[in-house]
Amino acid sequence: MDVLARYEPLVDDYEAFRTACERPLPSVVRVNGIKTTPERVRRAFDEQGVEYEPVDWHDGLLKLDDQPGNSWPYVHGWVYGQEEVSAVPAEVLAPEPGERVFDPCAAPGSKTTQLAALMDDRGLLVANDNNLGRLSALRSNAERCGVTSVVVTNSDARNFSLRPFVGDGDHQQPFFDRALVDVPCSCEGTIRKNPTALEKWEYSHVQGIAGVQKGILTRAIEATEPGGTIVYSTCTFAPEENEAVLDHVLDSDRVSCELVEFDLPLVSAPGVTEWEDETYDPRVERAKRIYPHLNDTGGFFCAKLEVTA
């Protein structure tokens, strides 16, 4: 089945989109600001004869020809292998030192460690995942990066409990200042990294996972203080998992939120308001779709929400 063909009505330059999806992506590392600076990483790579290229929109991202695992910067926890576009949502969330930040689908930890670095490793970063095996990767990645501000929990994010954090306090009250809701998805945007990503694609899976995404985003909004910021992101092009999920929370009786405009240093297309037989709340246009051909990256979807009272 040609999964990507279903997005032809959405994409402006469909041929360029298809061609880009077939090109492999370079290996990219993000400099871990908890332990070092981009200058020192570049100097260490120079000393070791490792070639790299800058990424123009982000000083802390470097493109490499080889995998970074066998190098001193990796051993020191100075760098983390992370696809360029996957560095977007944490930058949009922009957490500050000392805040309480929720990362409900955290493993294996590229965005978690990025959030910790943006927080200068100060505050409370709650990294949750429902998969215990992937949590062990998250823990080891966080420790290699020197993250001391993280609490790791293992639960279904749809029913996330605040009990460990409030003790005898009211665990029904919102607790977090920000949340990065980077949900499990059908992952079409990773096709350039993983050419077999679409082999098991099924429409029933899209429908099923969309329900999970709605549940996770709803719980994250509930757990965040009014005025707090939430970023919702996926690596799929499917409107069922993107705009439809936003439409669901905008229309929800259980939570109250607004979609907000934001700037990105990458070229993007707005969220779509019509898809097959569905129409979505016009505010979903404030979300951004990053297609692979626009910036020569992986594919991504990102929306910024404010929790309202």
Added chain:
Amino acid sequence: MADDSANDPHVFEQLPATEADREVEGRATRAEVLEFWSENYGVDPTVFDGHTFWEKGAGKVWVFAADLPSPVDVEAVGMTFLRTRQEHWKPTTDAVQRFGRHAERNVLVLDREEAERFLDGETQDLPRWEGDWGYVIVAHEIAGDVEPIGVGLYLRGELRSQIPKGRQRDL
């Protein structure tokens, strides 16, 4: 009811500030942890002003950048930091990589080949060391400064790498 004086290996409990506050037998205190880093490595206790310390399991101490109600039943609170409840306390690789730059004593700086052998888990003869015997912070020069790599056990002219198997590398 659980016995309050016993260590519960399944939850994280915050270390008591001092011996006078200690309720769980054998548990290290915050004061002892700060003293360990200060006496052995010259790390100023104020480096840890923003951090709390937690025990889970027998003697495994974690360092955490915030505070929580204790005890807490989660998978991890901050990062593994120090092994206590044994005659010689031992810092973790992660602790040394994160806080070792504040050390002023017992930092053994290796040259390029020695550092590569250390990272590969090897034991090597190193008669030139004039610091203490025991667990030392092993470092090397990289990109214009000294950077800690991990923990070494120095005894009788020999440096034994304590880099965990999964972190060893042949560069």
